[in-house]
Amino acid sequence: MREHIHQQQPAQRPGLYQEITDKIIAQIEAGILPWAQPWAGGPALSMPVNATTHRSYSGINILLLWDALFQRGFDSNRWLTFKQALSVGGNVRKGEHGTTVVFADRFTPKVEQEAPSGKEGEARSIPFLKRFTVFNIAQCEGLPAEMTATLAPVSHRFPIESAELLIQASGAVFQRGGEQAYYHTGGDYIRVPEQDSFFEPINFYRTALHELTHWSGAKHRLDRDFSKRFGDEAYAREELVAEMGSAFLCATLGITPSVRHADYIGNWLTVLKNDARAIISAASHASKASDYLLAFTQSAALTGDAA
Template identity: 30%
Template sequence: MANYQKRDMGQVVDDIQVKALKTLIENADSQDWREMWATRDIMQQNGHSHKPYRGANQIVLTANAFDRESKDPRWLTFKQAQEEGLSIRKGAKSEIISFYTSLYQVDKKDKNGNLVFDANGKVEKEIVKGKPTLRYFNVFNGEDVVGIKPFQTPNHSPEELTEQRKVAFARAEALINDWSKDKNLTIREFPNKDAFFQFDKEFSKGAILLPVRTQFDNLEAFYTTAFHELAHSTVLNGIRTKDELSPENTKLTFGSKAYAREELVAELSALYIAQELGINTNKSDLNKASFAYIKDYYEGGQLTDKDLSIALKDAQRAANTLLQYVPELTLENVLSAEAEKVKQADLTAKAEEKLSQELAQPEQTAKISKLAENYALLEKELSSNGWSPNAQGEISFVTKENGEDYAYKIEREINSPNAMSIFVTRNGERIDTPKDNIHATITAYQDSNLVQLMAENIVNHIGKDLAELNASNPKYVEERVETLRDNLENDRLSVSGLAAMSSNSPLSEE
């Protein structure tokens, strides 16, 4: 600790957390690492209370346990070990955890400023709120604690695990419903390959589109994706760090530094919330894929150490904001039918029942099947025109005009649940505004004959858009306009990995 005291402790903690986050990003594809931070029973925990650590502290201790190959997730302070009659192995290295608090215990005084004493003559204490202050502790891993009983992973019966999932999903459903109602946020499930969040320019309202939960391998994957999009929606609360990359000050164009950081914020927030609710993110391949994208962003230079530091703080703010909407449910009141009715805890079962009823209607089933078929046909038609869908099913391409890169992508209208409605974006922005002199929104109702026309119109609209971009720059008119149409048909327009993460979107396309 001597070296730490010579520096600002806040900076020391920040450096430790950023280093740990790098470890997470670099090892997100490691099964051992993923199990450590995704499985609640073996998450890093307080060895005295056995409660899992939260947020950045969980990342810091998981990274250290991973590096030292520790199989014991318990951590104790020197004082806690002493109080339990244990000791610390000589030469053991501690790790620093921290948190901010604005609550302080002080001597209680009456209205005249005099100390208040209890019946035994001791000064009474009270909790007061003050300026947030950083507090930190040195903790030792269980493998360095002498005399502690070996750690044993809890052995839950299949019935217990099933009931634990019920509780977790009920709380997740309550979070989604209560947050969306409070923020007037539109949330829809729709037969769609992508999930994304969109908001208006005034940051006053937004909408989230999620694939139908039956499209996911399991409910864990569905809720993890939902948490990611909910985290994006907290921009409506204005809780992001205010700098040149904050959503209020820049456009979140796909692949940009601002976009990369916002993706990291959303992914960390989703991880924090899932951990808190006891939802096992290790079951979600989407989560693994998302961190793979973030790893590419980091290695590509879009994320600096400063960005990682800000993302950690913003992710915790977002998670804390959302977790306020999680009810304190217990296993008992979920199992009790009467308690479920009173507390409305069985939201997951109700949602699944509603979905089943909808899908059971022949008319609705036909619509969903037809929409899915039409989207597949659209991909096929565009493929014949030089486009191809990426691994996430997004249809996009990039081209260079006037020395600048232009990224085009097909987006889906969130307000068209019963129709096939799309629009085109260029570098993340719709290209149907007057300034672009182009209207790229094309809607095809349940008629597959229109899908081919839709694909042709998209290609034509993009051609006109690129021609206008050229025309706006006389320097390139003579050498480029004459060959524009030929170029559009060449392999120059190829997909180049423009996928937003499978859980990400127009904030992100998520």
């Protein structure tokens, strides 16, 4: 389940969209891709979760919290609001600065609500973001011991086995051979080089998870369609989703995320500079793709197919 943050007053549009986009652009231009942080020398690889509800954060919030994790050197990926800290008998230490996360919602103007009903007169809702502040558990004191205990996800002990299970459980058709990796939309199959052609075995799985993310977007799956965009922009948007989606999968399975298509960086910057909502939309699609694919392993475990 995903973390649903308590609502506050909506931020003015398009300020928050632009603020987040500018932050991501600055990171990319500085040579830092938010979804491929330097995990090897930093905190334990994991997805951010709410410390009180145990629900995972999703979409753009993953990137925002990963960034805070590395910039501030936290050793835990557990977060909570000021009120949540108080509710469990703890508190945020004086002087600590929180991290902004967002909640996407829609607003229907009063004039639209009063419009005639029916297909031609459906009320038009406007998407917007709400701003919230969360704190890392390292910024708090007095929290219950079980909330601050070191976590060791089982999947992190066997990352290759976990990735192989996901690939098998997905039912995706993999054709092996050749020198390139890609998802063939017409044939609905994934082509990957032979496993022994990769310098490191784990890179085969990074590549496979990237292509699986593309596979998830087929019309009969998540129906991720960027066809209204043109040429390089459409490809760049889909590659952005695949980069982040595979990074989310890797982090969940205990595999260090890496950059698969650095040659798209220029295209990504162009997309982000032209559309303040692009990174938030792409991160949302990436989260949905990751959740969709991970659900296959959960289903396999329930039916016993994983044995």
